[in-house]
């Protein structure tokens with residue numbers, strides 16, 4: 499296996515043999531997750547499945563060791579068991595995989611932290627407000643997977659795949675933004691605008707959204723420019739790894755040259771998994787995560803947004819009720835039709851069936867117009883505080899609970915927010931809960947009894963910063979108490 503840019507010291511701590519082994523352990527786990535007959539065979543006769551492993555191109559893996567990480571119930575895959583290192587002393591291969599997975603998880607956290615701030619304080623505060631709101635409205639598991647990237651580019655209009663479960667309801671493919679001289683110039687200017695406005699955070703972006711990267715034959719040329727402008731060669735997910743093998747091989751080679759991220763293949767069936775494994779070696783796929791969209795656990799946890807919005811039939815789907823695949827708190831820029839949206843994740847709802855809120859929409863014909871759009875939306879959509887004429891109300895999905903003398907609590911489906919410790923809080927909570935008073939009338943009412951206006955304003959700012967105040971974008975059907 500090539501050294502992984504993101505594995506840092508881990509690369510130096512393991513032997514060449516261990517480096518060679520990791521892609522094969524990875525393939526073993528892929529088979530266990532994505533090929534039910536493989537999992538059943540390993541489960542039934544773990545020590546006697548050598549020929550099965552060989553047939554899948556898995557070399558050097560001791561199934562007894564790695565199977566120690568498998569859950570007993572197949573529907574719990576791909577979540578491997580976290581086993582204490584002390585219990586894996588006699589299973590060095592399982593330990594190696596666990597260390598490798600931990601290294602990647604740590605890298606992701608550090609990588610995101612380095613790219614959290616844009617040059618705009620208003621944008622940063624707005625993004626943090628959206629993150630706080632998401633932590634209140636979405637489950638811990640969903641939040642862990644949301645990067646809150648600040649920009650995503652689409653290099654075609656629509657998607658050729660037409661997946662029945664598409665969480666963003668991608669339209670059919672209509673247009674591809676090719677790397678012509680004129681388009682390349684526009685693209686490079688747009689990247690410069692993005693970096694000027696959003697700084698290092700652009701590196702967390704992608705060059706796809708509701709699009710399939712392989713629909714664009716020039717995709718890697720755009721990604722190359724993105725890498726030069728940001729220093730990050732962004733992650734690619736393709737749901738069509740077998741459609742154009744030449745394109746896929748170029749993607750795999752490109753990633754080996756620029757190992758700043760791992761790419762993903764969305765695997766739509768066990769048959770596709772078999773073909774991918776037959777076509778590409780474990781080493782070829784060392785930097786490619788295979789995302790088993792067809793596995794029982796993926797189906798169970800699929801976001802109920804987009805074309806999957808009305809999926810019914812399994813009580814387990816309840817688990818995914820508030821899940822969203824939207825991971826952008828920023829600008830979605832389509833280069834083919836030159837449209838731009840300012841969006842942020844939210845639970846799928848009647849108002850927001852795609853699992854994200856739309857704060858602003860626009861069009862651009864050149865990089866300067868995109869720059870204007872970003873500048874204007876920062877001014878209009880990202881106020882630093884509540885204005886005196888704004889109506890103060892709690893988010894509609896919050897349940898207000900008065901704590902007489904002490905203050906109040908706001909209960910969302912996932913979080914309890916407590917405001918206590920100052921004498922004005924109990925009355926402040928009651929006034930905001932009325933939902934029809936302006937900021938200034940709330941202040942005036944409170945000042946009859948409480949003279950510390952700065953403390954009152956600071957409490958309102960805190961509620962605002964935590965994303966607990968209604969900003970006019972809640973779903974119409976949201977009721978207090980988190981019921982929908």
Ligand code: SF4
Nearest residue numbers: 657659660661664737
């Ligand atoms: S899930 Fe992805 S590949 Fe499938 S239709 Fe939607 S955008 Fe296209």
